[in-house]
Amino acid sequence: MEGVDHLADERNKAQFDVSDMKIVWAGSRHAYELSDRISRLVASDPVFKKDNVSTLGRKELFKNTLKKAAHAWKRINELGLNEEEALKLRTFMDQPSFTDLHWGMFVPAIKGQGTDEQQQQWLPLANKMQIIGCYAQTELGHGSNVQGLETTATFDHKTDEFVLNSPTLTSSKWWPGGLGKISTHAVVYARLIIDDKDYGVHGFIAQLRSLNDHLPLPGITIGDIGMKFGSAAYNSMDNGVLRFDHVRIPRNQMLMRVSQVTREGKYVHSSVPRQLVYGTMVYVRQIIVFDASVALSRAVCIATRYSAVRRQFGSQNGSHETQVIDYKTQQARLFPLLASAYAFRFAGEWLKWLYTDVTERLQAKDFSTLPEAHACTAGLKSLTTSVAADGIEECRKLCGGHGYLSSSGLPELFAVYIPACTYEGDNVVLLLQVARYLMKAISQLNSGNKPVGTTAYLGRKEQLMQYRSDVVRAEDWLKPSVVVEAFEARAARMSLACAQNLSKFSNPEDGFQELAADLIEAATAHCQLIVVSKFIEKLQQDIPGNGVKQQLQVLCSIYALFLLHKHIGDFLTTGCITPKQGSLANEQLRSLYSQVRPNAIALVDAFNHTDHYLGSILGRYDGNVYPKLYEEAWKDPLNDTVIPDGFHEYVEPLLKQQLRNARL
Numbered sequence: 175m176e177g178v179d180h181l182a183d184e185r186n187k188a189q190f191d192v193s194d195m196k197i198v199w200a201g202s203r204h205a206y207e208l209s210d211r212i213s214r215l216v217a218s219d220p221v222f223k224k225d226n227v228s229t230l231g232r233k234e235l236f237k238n239t240l241k242k243a244a245h246a247w248k249r250i251n252e253l254g255l256n257e258e259e260a261l262k263l264r265t266f267m268d269q270p271s272f273t274d275l276h277w278g279m280f281v282p283a284i285k286g287q288g289t290d291e292q293q294q295q296w297l298p299l300a301n302k303m304q305i306i307g308c309y310a311q312t313e314l315g316h317g318s319n320v321q322g323l324e325t326t327a328t329f330d331h332k333t334d335e336f337v338l339n340s341p342t343l344t345s346s347k348w349w350p351g352g353l354g355k356i357s358t359h360a361v362v363y364a365r366l367i368i369d370d371k372d373y374g375v376h377g378f379i380a381q382l383r384s385l386n387d388h389l390p391l392p393g394i395t396i397g398d399i400g401m402k403f404g405s406a407a408y409n410s411m412d413n414g415v416l417r418f419d420h421v422r423i424p425r426n427q428m429l430m431r432v433s434q435v436t437r438e439g440k441y442v443h444s445s446v447p448r449q450l451v452y453g454t455m456v457y458v459r460q461i462i463v464f465d466a467s468v469a470l471s472r473a474v475c476i477a478t479r480y481s482a483v484r485r486q487f488g489s490q491n492g493s494h495e496t497q498v499i500d501y502k503t504q505q506a507r508l509f510p511l512l513a514s515a516y517a518f519r520f521a522g523e524w525l526k527w528l529y530t531d532v533t534e535r536l537q538a539k540d541f542s543t544l545p546e547a548h549a550c551t552a553g554l555k556s557l558t559t560s561v562a563a564d565g566i567e568e569c570r571k572l573c574g575g576h577g578y579l580s581s582s583g584l585p586e587l588f589a590v591y592i593p594a595c596t597y598e599g600d601n602v603v604l605l606l607q608v609a610r611y612l613m614k615a616i617s618q619l620n621s622g623n624k625p626v627g628t629t630a631y632l633g634r635k636e637q638l639m640q641y642r643s644d645v646v647r648a649e650d651w652l653k654p655s656v657v658v659e660a661f662e663a664r665a666a667r668m669s670l671a672c673a674q675n676l677s678k679f680s681n682p683e684d685g686f687q688e689l690a691a692d693l694i695e696a697a698t699a700h701c702q703l704i705v706v707s708k709f710i711e712k713l714q715q716d717i718p719g720n721g722v723k724q725q726l727q728v729l730c731s732i733y734a735l736f737l738l739h740k741h742i743g744d745f746l747t748t749g750c751i752t753p754k755q756g757s758l759a760n761e762q763l764r765s766l767y768s769q770v771r772p773n774a775i776a777l778v779d780a781f782n783h784t785d786h787y788l789g790s791i792l793g794r795y796d797g798n799v800y801p802k803l804y805e806e807a808w809k810d811p812l813n814d815t816v817i818p819d820g821f822h823e824y825v826e827p828l829l830k831q832q833l834r835n836a837r838l
């Protein structure tokens with residue numbers, strides 16, 4: 175039935191004010207209003223229509239993406255949108271495009287690694303999109319190991335130029351988004367060679383295509399690397415391959431904030447740490463954490479609404495069957511994901527603050543918090559994207575068979591999202607970075623270096639080694655201090671055990687390789703502690719709105735106790751809690767699921783996703799699922815004709831042959 179809210183009863187059950195929760199989710203009233211306005215703008219614009227993208231072939235899809243990107247840029251200029259609004263417009267356009275890499279990596283790389291003069295030269299062009307750039311780091315042979323890149327940039331004293339070259343097949347740049355077909359320029363990462371001496375990997379700005387006819391410049395071989403996972407998904411992006419054959423660029427196109435090459439060919443390293451060459455990745459990883467909460471919230475919104483609409487079993491005397499959301503198993507799979515979406519939102523907010531803080535410090539030449547920023551962005555990127563990717567797939571299963579239909583929106587969301595576990599650093603490789611950071615912090619404990627920031631708890635090593643949880647009743651697990659102490663003790667003990675085992679190796683690097691599997695578990699425990707702590711800290715703030723804080727408290731407890739339940743082995747083997755305390759946590763968890771149940775629909779409404787952005791019949795705001803699914807099926811191109819193409823050619827002769835055979 176059109177116009178009827180099939181979820182109205184569910185919405186009436188809510189015990190909190192949804193409009194206030196929308197503001198908490200968005201981060202502020204300003205952020206909410208902005209997001210609401212831009213999402214409606216995109217939803218009402220026919221150019222941004224997206225319900226047909228999964229039926230388009232690659233070329234049509236790519237053209238459709240170019241059209242949307244150009245239209246987005248036109249609307250941004252016509253409406254005079256600021257950066258925050260433009261970023262939202264990109265989010266709601268919901269189709270990866272070359273502009274992501276231009277604005278998300280090319281421009282930030284120049285801002286972060288270029289000198290003032292370089293910024294003045296390149297940013298005005300990039301900001302007006304008079305040039306379009308990408309981020310060309312990964313090669314066919316190396317992605318994770320950035321120091322292993324093979325592309326060379328050799329200084330030519332005579333001409334005052336660098337010569338970019340791809341000496342081997344494996345040195346071909348491979349993967350950069352926007353590179354394949356569109357970018358005119360790239361920030362290229364290459365080994366700096368001066369007088370046969372290798373100074374390691376540095377960033378260079380290279381022009382790839384002519385600004386007149388868009389053809390590749392001499393010496394440049396360039397193209398798309400081919401179809402990726404899924405139908406539409408990331409295939410709207412021209413991930414590319416690039417080879418240089420002794421391509422010359424002026425010396426001033428090496429990004430020289432971190433180190434410089436003089437006219438005489440002298441290499442000068444400034445006081446800025448070498449790691450700033452990796453700064454763009456830190457910036458993007460922080461954005462990816464925020465995006466993880468968005469991606470997960472979409473899947474959870476779809477699965478929650480559909481779980482309230484879908485009924486199976488339990489009808490008595492002609493009454494309705496049971497809503498599947500009332501099954502405890504459904505709740506135990508769905509509600510921790512709902513809680514995780516909120517948890518990642520607040521972790522993302524905090525990470526944004528951390529990133530802003532470190533950037534301000536860097537401007538003031540204080541580099542002390544850079545390692546913490548690297549470890550936190552790497553670790554939280556890894557944790558949140560892994561959970562979001564698995565969570566989207568779980569939401570598909572939570573929707574049963576219909577979840578597998580394209581029109582559920584979930585297959586497309588999954589296909590477009592999962593590379594987040596790989597790009598901007600493989601999730602395992604990033605956790606190993608966190609582990610190195612933790613081991614370093616522990617090794618410095620004895621030298622009197624007090625750990626700070628997210629590792630401060632390691633400074634209370636003795637106390638945490640003595641810790642025994644004093645939980646005696648299920649409700650004790652609702653106390654934030656009880657939860658934080660248990661998570662701190664577990665993380666500290668896991669890291670300290672790794673450090674102790676590492677000390678048994680004469681070569682620490684051998685030990686690190688041997689113990690890598692344990693180390694990533696310790697790193698995961700540390701990252702989970704950060705997310706739990708940041709959620710709890712958020713709840714210590716003033717949160718207005720009827721019942722809003724109470725709901726968030728429930729979600730926070732679910733997030734923490736679900737993790738405790740899932741990783742019960744860690745908590746028991748480290749001796750932080752007893753089996754009895756573990757089962758009390760589980761008992762509390764069940765009670766928390768019951769508390770969420772009446773609020774579930776309102777909690778996903780608070781994400782404020784438009785039907786356009788969700789792109790899901792199962793997740794429709796009005797819950798009018800069945801008529802719309804039925805209608806949608808008839809729109810499939812296969813249903814354009816009663817008899818499909820190919821029937822007369824291939825199937826009819828076969829049927830006729832069978833008939834003839836039967837008559838003989």
Ligand SMILES: CCCCCCCCCCCCCCCCC/C=C/C(=O)SCCNC(=O)CCNC(=O)[C@H](O)C(C)(C)COP(=O)(O)OP(=O)(O)OC[C@H]1O[C@@H](n2cnc3c(N)ncnc32)[C@H](O)[C@@H]1OP(=O)(O)O
Nearest residue numbers: 246260264273274277278317318320449452548597598599
């Ligand atoms: C029209 C509309 C407009 C709309 C606007 C649209 C805007 C859109 C914005 C959207 C943005 C999102 C786009 C997302 C798209 C993603 C596309 C994907 C891009 C990519 O994937 S780019 C390539 C990414 N590659 C990687 O991530 C590689 C991973 N590997 C590494 O990072 C490193 O090599 C390493 C960290 C694994 C190891 O490096 P290395 O061997 O050199 O290092 P060591 O282990 O020896 O460490 C040396 C010390 O350096 C520290 N370190 C390492 N990394 C960093 C860092 N990043 N920052 C600071 N410090 C770092 C280590 O900790 C070591 O320190 P120590 O003290 O010496 O121990």
Ligand SMILES: Cc1cc2nc3c(=O)[nH]c(=O)nc-3n(C[C@H](O)[C@H](O)[C@H](O)COP(=O)(O)OP(=O)(O)OC[C@H]3O[C@@H](n4cnc5c(N)ncnc54)[C@H](O)[C@@H]3O)c2cc1C
Nearest residue numbers: 309310311312316317318349350351593596597598599602
């Ligand atoms: C959709 C997409 C978009 C991308 N966009 C860009 C872009 O715009 N620009 C760009 O430069 N790059 C881009 N990339 C490349 C991306 O950054 C790399 O693929 C990523 O960093 C992983 O590196 P890799 O492919 O070398 O994986 P590998 O390092 O080869 O990983 C393979 C396996 O080895 C494991 N492994 C590797 N090293 C270790 C280790 N030390 N210890 C334990 N296990 C290890 C990994 O966990 C993984 O299981 C993109 C990739 C994708 C998928």
